[in-house]
Amino acid sequence: MKIRDAFRHGLSLVNHHRKMIGIIYLVNLCFALIVAAPLFTLFHSRVGSLVGRDELLTGLPYSWWSALQIDARGLENTIRPSLSGGFGPLIDNLELLLTGQFQLYGWFVFSLIVGYLFIAAFFNGGAIALFADERRSFSAGRFFSYAGTYFHHMAALAVTTVALFALLYKVINPAIFSLLDRIVGDSLSQSFAWIVHFIGYLFILTIVFLITLILDYAKVIVISEKKNSSWASIGLAAAFIFRSFGKTVGLNVLLAFLAIALVLGGGLLMSIITPSNLLLLVGSFIVQQLFIAAKIAVRLTFYASETALYQAHAAARTMVKKRKR
Amino acid sequence: MNKIVSILFLVVVLSGLASAQGLPCEKVASYKIDATLDPLQKTVAGVAVLTWKNIGTAPTSELWFHLYLNAFKNSKSTFLTESARHYADFLARFADDGWGFCDVLSMSASGELFEADLEPRFMRPDDGNADDETVLKVDLPAAIAPGKTVTVKIDFLSRLPHRAPRSGYRGDYFFVAQWFPKIGVWTDNEWNCHQYHAHSEFFSDYGDYDVRLTVPSQFIVGACGVMTDSTANSDNSVTVRYQQECIHDFAWTAYPHYKIAIRTFEHPELPAVTMKLLYQPDHKRYVDDFFGATENTLKYLGLWYVPYPYSHITIVDAACKSGAAGMEYPTLFTTSVDWLTARGSQEPAGLTVHECAHQFFYGLIASNEFENAWLDEGFTTYATSRCMNTAYGPGAYHKIYLNRDGLGIPWTVSKSEKDQRDWIVENHRARGSRDVMNKCSWDYVDRLAYRNNAYEKPALMLWTLENSLGEAVWTEIMHAYTSRWSFKHPRPQDFIDIVNEFAPENMDWFFDKMLNEAGVVDYAVTHIESNAAVKRKGYFGVGDGRELKDDDGEDATFESQVHVERLGDIQLPVELLVTFENGETAANVWSGEEPVKIFYFRGAQIEKAEIDPYHKVWLDANPLNNGKYRRADGFASFRWGTTWLFWLQDLFELIAVFS
Ligand SMILES: [Zn+2]
Numbered sequence: 001m002k003i004r005d006a007f008r009h010g011l012s013l014v015n016h017h018r019k020m021i022g023i024i025y026l027v028n029l030c031f032a033l034i035v036a037a038p039l040f041t042l043f044h045s046r047v048g049s050l051v052g053r054d055e056l057l058t059g060l061p062y063s064w065w066s067a068l069q070i071d072a073r074g075l076e077n078t079i080r081p082s083l084s085g086g087f088g089p090l091i092d093n094l095e096l097l098l099t100g101q102f103q104l105y106g107w108f109v110f111s112l113i114v115g116y117l118f119i120a121a122f123f124n125g126g127a128i129a130l131f132a133d134e135r136r137s138f139s140a141g142r143f144f145s146y147a148g149t150y151f152h153h154m155a156a157l158a159v160t161t162v163a164l165f166a167l168l169y170k171v172i173n174p175a176i177f178s179l180l181d182r183i184v185g186d187s188l189s190q191s192f193a194w195i196v197h198f199i200g201y202l203f204i205l206t207i208v209f210l211i212t213l214i215l216d217y218a219k220v221i222v223i224s225e226k227k228n229s230s231w232a233s234i235g236l237a238a239a240f241i242f243r244s245f246g247k248t249v250g251l252n253v254l255l256a257f258l259a260i261a262l263v264l265g266g267g268l269l270m271s272i273i274t275p276s277n278l279l280l281l282v283g284s285f286i287v288q289q290l291f292i293a294a295k296i297a298v299r300l301t302f303y304a305s306e307t308a309l310y311q312a313h314a315a316a317r318t319m320v321k322k323r324k325r
Numbered sequence: 326m327n328k329i330v331s332i333l334f335l336v337v338v339l340s341g342l343a344s345a346q347g348l349p350c351e352k353v354a355s356y357k358i359d360a361t362l363d364p365l366q367k368t369v370a371g372v373a374v375l376t377w378k379n380i381g382t383a384p385t386s387e388l389w390f391h392l393y394l395n396a397f398k399n400s401k402s403t404f405l406t407e408s409a410r411h412y413a414d415f416l417a418r419f420a421d422d423g424w425g426f427c428d429v430l431s432m433s434a435s436g437e438l439f440e441a442d443l444e445p446r447f448m449r450p451d452d453g454n455a456d457d458e459t460v461l462k463v464d465l466p467a468a469i470a471p472g473k474t475v476t477v478k479i480d481f482l483s484r485l486p487h488r489a490p491r492s493g494y495r496g497d498y499f500f501v502a503q504w505f506p507k508i509g510v511w512t513d514n515e516w517n518c519h520q521y522h523a524h525s526e527f528f529s530d531y532g533d534y535d536v537r538l539t540v541p542s543q544f545i546v547g548a549c550g551v552m553t554d555s556t557a558n559s560d561n562s563v564t565v566r567y568q569q570e571c572i573h574d575f576a577w578t579a580y581p582h583y584k585i586a587i588r589t590f591e592h593p594e595l596p597a598v599t600m601k602l603l604y605q606p607d608h609k610r611y612v613d614d615f616f617g618a619t620e621n622t623l624k625y626l627g628l629w630y631v632p633y634p635y636s637h638i639t640i641v642d643a644a645c646k647s648g649a650a651g652m653e654y655p656t657l658f659t660t661s662v663d664w665l666t667a668r669g670s671q672e673p674a675g676l677t678v679h680e681c682a683h684q685f686f687y688g689l690i691a692s693n694e695f696e697n698a699w700l701d702e703g704f705t706t707y708a709t710s711r712c713m714n715t716a717y718g719p720g721a722y723h724k725i726y727l728n729r730d731g732l733g734i735p736w737t738v739s740k741s742e743k744d745q746r747d748w749i750v751e752n753h754r755a756r757g758s759r760d761v762m763n764k765c766s767w768d769y770v771d772r773l774a775y776r777n778n779a780y781e782k783p784a785l786m787l788w789t790l791e792n793s794l795g796e797a798v799w800t801e802i803m804h805a806y807t808s809r810w811s812f813k814h815p816r817p818q819d820f821i822d823i824v825n826e827f828a829p830e831n832m833d834w835f836f837d838k839m840l841n842e843a844g845v846v847d848y849a850v851t852h853i854e855s856n857a858a859v860k861r862k863g864y865f866g867v868g869d870g871r872e873l874k875d876d877d878g879e880d881a882t883f884e885s886q887v888h889v890e891r892l893g894d895i896q897l898p899v900e901l902l903v904t905f906e907n908g909e910t911a912a913n914v915w916s917g918e919e920p921v922k923i924f925y926f927r928g929a930q931i932e933k934a935e936i937d938p939y940h941k942v943w944l945d946a947n948p949l950n951n952g953k954y955r956r957a958d959g960f961a962s963f964r965w966g967t968t969w970l971f972w973l974q975d976l977f978e979l980i981a982v983f984s
Pocket of ligand 1: 705
């Protein structure tokens with residue numbers, strides 16, 4: 001199977017099961033609302049009657065934000081000017097992938113994202129199993145039942161991923177940068193130092209890419225092959241990627257471009273809208289929510305395309321084996 | 326190419342030098358110095374000939390000198406003791422024998438009645454620290470009478486410290502400041518010559534400088550004054566001569582990789598100034614910014630205060646992490662910029678304007694920075710923010726993604742505008758209650774207390790004064806202060822006297838609070854209510870006119886109150902503006918004395934109340950609580966609630982990558 005075919009096949013799989021996007025989106029929204037709602041109330045009590053509140057519709061004036069810091073409590077501390085731009089929230093989050101500073105926004109937010117990690121793992125089982133299933137019709141019942149069936153595997157793989165990333169952020173990342181700092185040494189050229197650091201981040205990005213690639217295929221394999229051991233599936237995934245390196249990497253690069261295009265398009269759209277009146281405020285909220293749904297769809301397209309690619313290769317191998325016999 | 330540029334520059338500055346003759350300074354301390362840089366040993370060997378004139382009213386038989394570089398001689402010096410207290414890991418930079426010093430090898434003096442070798446002794450006037458060797462005293466065989474001069478010849482060897490603040494080297498980059506034995510100030514018939522402290526260093530007399538610097542020929546030199554000669558020597562070195570009248574210090578830099586650019590500042594109402602920029606090879610794209618910021622400073626400060634009196638200025642873009650960036654010397658200043666910057670940061674303009682503004686508040690108005698740091702840094706911070714606001718407008722919040730040591734991907738959030746004064750208020754708010762302005766800089770409890778009282782509080786104080794007194798009066802005050810005290814050493818009282826001369830009322834009470842009280846100004850509107858007016862019931866009037874009434878009355882439909890509170894320690898009078906729902910307004914003035922005050926109103930319901938509505942009191946540490954609507958609305962909170970929700974949802978989806 002060609003990369004292009006796997007990609008198209010993945011898109012059509014997601015399209016067939018698009019109700020899944022709705023379910024995951026709703027869970028994402030509800031989980032976030034649990035904490036956003038009290039913050040909304042807190043913020044309302046703080047700015048609802050202040051003169052100058054209208055300025056907060058078009059942005060976050062620096063002087064306001066800086067004064068807000070005086071007695072900001074808890075989650076209020078995570079309100080920051082970068083959130084006011086269209087790209088700000090997205091880039092703030094993307095940066096975490098390279099720095100691993102997930103505790104940056106406090107332990108409460110950190111515990112929430114850990115909670116969401118397992119929710120996402122739960123849905124991954126359902127999604128990949130449906131993609132691997134030959135039946136093309138979506139059924140919420142099967143989705144949840146698959147999710148339950150494979151949760152232990154998905155959770156184990158999620159924990160493994162987290163462990164690998166912890167290793168990356170806590171050990172490999174500092175080691176790389178201390179090496180790079182030594183290369184920069186006493187150089188008086190900032191451009192040289194910048195380029196050396198940039199190479200460091202490219203390296204980290206490559207590792208992030210490879211870890212997710214292997215672990216994605218491990219999920220696909222543990223479900224497609226009905227394996228008992230998630231650990232064994234990691235080995236099989238690595239072997240599969242090694243064998244079909246060009247295709248697996250190529251497919252994920254293509255998918256990554258899709259994700260980047262979404263971030264650029266969404267960020268641009270959200271930058272353009274300045275929610276200065278009620279209509280625009282509601283409009284900007286709708287755009288934000290559509291963006292989240294699209295992001296979920298893209299993530300599912302990763303799994304669907306990877307499942308399609310893997311299954312095509314597995315089928316081809318079975319044919320070869322049969323023929324040999 | 327560089328040689329051609331240098332020759333061109335020489336021609337330009339020589340003509341400039343001729344026109345700049347006759348600056349109105351009293352020449353007290355003039356130096357002729359011959360010095361040689363040894364880049365391998367990191368040393369500068371020199372012979373200085375000082376001509377010093379006693380302009381006091383009493384004779385003196387002592388001379389006091391600063392030996393600034395001895396601050397980096399060992400970890401026990403006053404400078405390094407203070408620095409280690411304020412900054413973690415400060416001493417690490419000297420670990421690989423990066424120490425510096427200034428040795429006086431010999432010293433002799435010749436006056437009207439004597440000629441003698443001198444015996445230097447170290448003095449510790451500020452803290453008695455026996456390990457500090459930054460002040461030196463010599464006894465003369467005879468006293469120098471008022472109006473008389475003495476000539477002192479000093480052989481010295483200075484070793485430059487590694488990456489030390491302000492002066493030192495990094496690799497083959499040299500910035501050489503505070504490098505020669507510099508005489509203290511004989512004032513009020515005593516020597517004012519403080520030790521070198523972590524946060525203060527400047528106070529010296531004007532004079533003429535004639536300095537010859539010999540460096541290996543591959544080095545490009547920049548220095549205070551104008552280059553009047555350049556001679557290639559047989560040993561592959563070059564000797565450059567810099568001259569300048571009426572300056573009070575001399576610094577220079579040498580680096581093989583500097584790039585040079587020269588432009589002329591011109592303005593119909595101001596004298597032309599030749600600007601020479603020495604910049605880092607990878608900062609070419611900032612050349613316009615460096616020049617632009619310098620031109621804006623010369624223009625606005627020149628128009629607002631006094632024209633820059635010298636014919637030239639040297640802008641040095643200091644090497645990164647050299648410790649030299651952001652410093653001021655007469656006719657030369659250092660600035661810097663990151664290889665990539667966010668547009669919203671307004672760099673390198675911000676730092677360049679600040680350091681160039683020091684040409685006025687330090688270079689021209691040579692206050693005692695040791696003892697009255699706010700006259701130097703406070704006025705500069707104020708003038709910088711004024712110039713930046715006028716020339717550049719507001720900046721914006723910016724951040725550097727993947728930031729390591731300031732290097733990363735800069736990003737400007739254009740929807741978060743930042744007035745130049747915002748960061749000043751922000752810093753003042755956090756540190757405002759610490760200590761008072763009226764203090765020697767080394768006596769502060771920590772560096773933040775020093776920063777607040779030297780930079781932020783005085784800058785906000787000057788903004789508040791300007792807004793309260795009005796632009797016309799303020800212009801006169803600043804013009805009088807800068808023109809009367811150019812080439813002189815003003816004290817705080819000299820500025821206060823000028824304010825009192827022009828202000829409609831005596832402002833001693835204001836300065837007394839500002840200079841001697843710790844704390845911040847913070848006013849808030851804390852409560853607004855409008856209630857239906859109480860009905861008119863009961864007897865009204867006397868005698869025959871007494872009537873029993875039960876009606877709404879004529880004058881008021883609503884009775885309202887506004888509560889204002891003074892949350893800060895410092896009390897200043899402020900305005901209160903109340904806007905009613907029918908569009909009418911009511912203005913009040915509150916002395917701010919009581920901790921809480923209630924203002925009562927009758928008439929329409931109140932829409933909003935604002936204290937200091939025109940934002941005159943920039944000293945107010947929390948402007949957020951200055952205004953309040955009677956009724957809350959949910960737009961802003963919905964906007965920020967949903968934005969925050971979106972950020973969290975996106976973060977969840979990002980984390981799903983790990984699932
Ligand atoms: Zn300064």
